[in-house]
Amino acid sequence: MPTICASRDKFLGFSSWGEGVLQCCVVCLRNREMRGLQVSLNQTQKVRLERALEKLKVLSASNAKPNACVNVADAIPVNFEDGVLKGHGTTELEGEVVATVCGVVERVNKLVYVRALRARYKPEIGDIIVGRVIEIAPKRWRLEINFRQDAVLMLSSMNLPDGIQRRRTAVDELNMRSIFEENDVICAEVRGFQHDGSLHLQARSQKYGKLDRGQLLTVPPYLVKRRKQHFHHLEQYGIDLILGCNGFIWVGEHTQIKDDMIEDQSSKAEQQHSKPSRNSMSLEEQERTYTPLDIRQNICRIANAVRVLSNLDFSITLEVIMEIYNLSSSLNIDIHQMLGPEFCVLVAEAEAERQSLVKKKR
Structure with missing residues (x-):
């Protein structure tokens, strides 16, 4: 079976399920590098993946703002009479302001700079x-x-x-x-x-x-957008999800926040100095330290959903994570199969279909 890079022909920074506007840089895709993640696809899966990504490319190009995406050495239209200030990712060449990185042009009053996507x-x-x-x-x-x-x-x-x-x-x-x-x-x-x-x-x-009692995932930081809420308690699954702005994501068992003010300080000091061993603990105490099987399965399924998003370079939000979680559950896909090539193709096809429906409604 041919082996291709799963991140080839992917689109950076565009919004996924639950997002309204695509934010991608189509021009800089020509100069991006392979991330090194190899996924084995058969010929049918390869064609389906390329078709879905090509559809997403067309949709993202039609929704991109004019003159918003630039490549290296592209000219940025500015009015020098207004006293433009050149910021990060820009330089002046032959009387024009040109971009030195691939990204999106941002303007703050007189300041013009390029926000790199990666x-x-x-x-x-x-x-x-x-x-x-x-x-x-x-x-x-x-x-x-x-x-x-x-x-x-x-x-x-x-x-x-x-x-x-x-x-x-x-x-x-x-x-x-x-x-x-x-x-x-x-x-x-x-x-x-x-x-x-x-x-x-x-x-x-x-x-x-x-x-504790969870998994620490590492994803590219540009996939985690800054939002008002980064702490998510999935009550029906008994899971805490923390989307770190630095690209570290925590998926773990939900822990109740205890009020330490009402506890006896002397008993706490004794616990710190003398930690009981596993053998000396009763069976009830040992059961409390274990994470139930269903919660562990939910943690692994949500963690694999995050990994799939990272592999496809999709923006990581709570909405898209739960969409992938529900998709895998509805199709009765095992947790370990979520990282396979077939499920990655299904996620790309589902996103392409969703984006096309959103465009038709407009």
Whole structure:
């Protein structure tokens, strides 16, 4: 069977289920590189996939704004009499403003710049991110967040286990490993950049903190758009879904937020210093630490839906994830079969059909 790149002839940045307007750069598709993900397709699947992607290409080209998408060395129409300011991705050549990257032209008052579609994660204040602890330093944790440098979570920028707002002491610093340790997955919020250039995080709410009993997925950051809500509780499936702006996505069992203020602090201290072993725990206590089978299956199915979207370069939103989840359930497709070539072709065909229906309604 022939082997082709699953990301070939794909379209970057366009909206999927639940989105109203396509945002794609058709011109820059000619210069994109293969991402290296290989999917084996038979001849029929190859033809179906190419047909669906060609249909999406036509739809995206018809919905793209004029002069919005540019390629390298394309001229950007501007009025020099208005005192245009050249921003990122632009330069002046022979009296014209030309693009130096492939992307979408953005205009903010007099500033003209090109927003690259395939770009690395650029933190902004207030971003919800998911990271992994890689080091415990004095009064801080260092996290890997898929950025060009590690992020810092200060001890003073998070809630303590006892829930009391107070000054951090030397005892708190000694007990940092009991809060977070290496390889723990953490959800936090971007606080800002310090004078030394380091990125600082904060976790001053109960919704932030350690994540467990789930899967951590890594996708290209440009597929996760900034929205008002990045925390999603899928109540009927018992799952928490966190779409990190940095491209780290968490899919795990739902955890109830406990009010630590009403708990006895002395009993908490005893639990921190003496953690019970698996053998000493009763059967009821061991059952509480296990994730039920149906929830584990839901976690794996939703995680595979995210992987399919990443493979096809579709924008990752809650709506499109649930559409793929429902599609796989309605067709009785096993969880492991969702990553196969046939299901990827079905998802591309479903998206092409949906986009054509939306265009006809207009």
